[in-house]
Amino acid sequence: MPDPMYRRIAEDLRQKIESGELGHGTQLPTELELREQYEASRNTVRDAVKWLISRGLVETRPGQGTFVVEMTDPFVTFLSVPETGGLEGVSYASEVTALGRKPTITPPRVEIQLATGAVAGALRLSEGATVVSRHQQRFIDDTPWSLQTTFYPMRFVEAGAVRLIQAADIGEGVVKYFTTALGIKQIGYSDKILVRSPDPNETVFFKLPDDGRVAVVEVLRTGYDENGDPIRVTATAYPADRNQFVFNVGHVPEEIAGPTGGQATPANGAPSKGG
Amino acid sequence: MPDPMYRRIAEDLRQKIESGELGHGTQLPTELELREQYEASRNTVRDAVKWLISRGLVETRPGQGTFVVEMTDPFVTFLSVPETGGLEGVSYASEVTALGRKPTITPPRVEIQLATGAVAGALRLSEGATVVSRHQQRFIDDTPWSLQTTFYPMRFVEAGAVRLIQAADIGEGVVKYFTTALGIKQIGYSDKILVRSPDPNETVFFKLPDDGRVAVVEVLRTGYDENGDPIRVTATAYPADRNQFVFNVGHVPEEIAGPTGGQATPANGAPSKGG
């Protein structure tokens, strides 16, 4: 018996789940039943269930039981632009409706702030410089989907882009608005993607389990003008368990758009025999 | 008392960690000391510590104690190609050495397999068609960094690209080899990024904690030729806690290369006042 008992119980249940013997949504035996099946104490079977929870394989519902998690089909976000059409022409709304879902965006919450570390660095401002932040919550089919905050240097407002500090959506997009209002063109952007644990706000908004099991993907997009100067930085947070991201480079056939369904790992594992 | 006790203990410790009162690498009070400080039982303070572990804030070392985790500075992978230069000209090795680290790649493990769901779909082959897989383990400074498997349709081998089925690295890159050997040019690729929990192989190779807390980022890259036909699909898995990914679109200034250090969320949270 190399492994502790709660691990052996957990591996046994895991095998039953992954083999399909316990399908999505089905209820596991109750703690009392597991205790009898494995001849362990209730605390020990609870440790096994906790291990499964930390893998995202099951969830517990007080008063009901323990259930194999249902897989929601992931939403795919395109972070690159189609070859045809201007830079970043597609908006959030068009991305989503194209897939037959109903997008919602809250009106922006606008704040005037002092730039801190990461934002100041990305915008090449000194710490403490004034920036405008515009924060929006985005939903798909009434499900919370992402939290987005964009930071702009205050000089753009002073130069006449006053709609930045109005709490109303800029329908045509800020990129186009900058072109018409200021003559500033965004000719490129850089996306940095990282995965981290959610902060308390994100946990509440996305209704994530409060054990921090589900990570968030943060996409940091910095836009540049013709002089190579950064004109804005956008931080968007997505729950990692319901999102995928696609980048196309060069020429890619059209059909590679919709969700392709199965995303199981194509055997990145051990060799068929030996190691 | 709204929250359970173990949560209040955990939040208190969390606050001490995030405020810097408990710096990286420092030891937390022992379970016995915590039990005295918070007047709770050992099991309760252990539940609090488990909550911190699941957030990746601390780690326990049997026989030693509980410690605030050390942050390793993340490695940045560029998934887009520089504007100058051919499609996908940069190789893994040059990406890494440019940042002053020593890359290592194992010789490929070559297998002949039957295409399954995801791979068959991406390569537009029928299920059960023959494919060649080439699997490599990649290290940086002797730290396991990624697991990569590329799948090619067998027809390329039959057409003369015999080096695909040799267990030796293809120094100039498979993309270039395809051009010289077969006259096939990759004119674009599509990257799909997703986050999932590690499988047992990845847990061992990356030395991840066996509680599945650290996710892996999987990058699925499908390459296309001039006819829009897929010529290969590469699946690369990275531990989510040590990696970031950068995509550049359009024109982006040169300096946006090195690790920019701080990756704290730039305030995607609640408003300064109210909700």
Added chain:
DNA sequence: CCGTATTTGTTCGTATGTATT
């Protein structure tokens, strides 16, 4: 190398609270 103290890991028992049916 050995033995001891310290610290976390595992397992059991028990009691009580809370959510759902």
Added chain:
DNA sequence: CAATACATACGAACAAATACG
């Protein structure tokens, strides 16, 4: 209201890993 099922909390004992003399 009662029954069921999971959540929290306490106490206890022994095992395993580590550090130190």
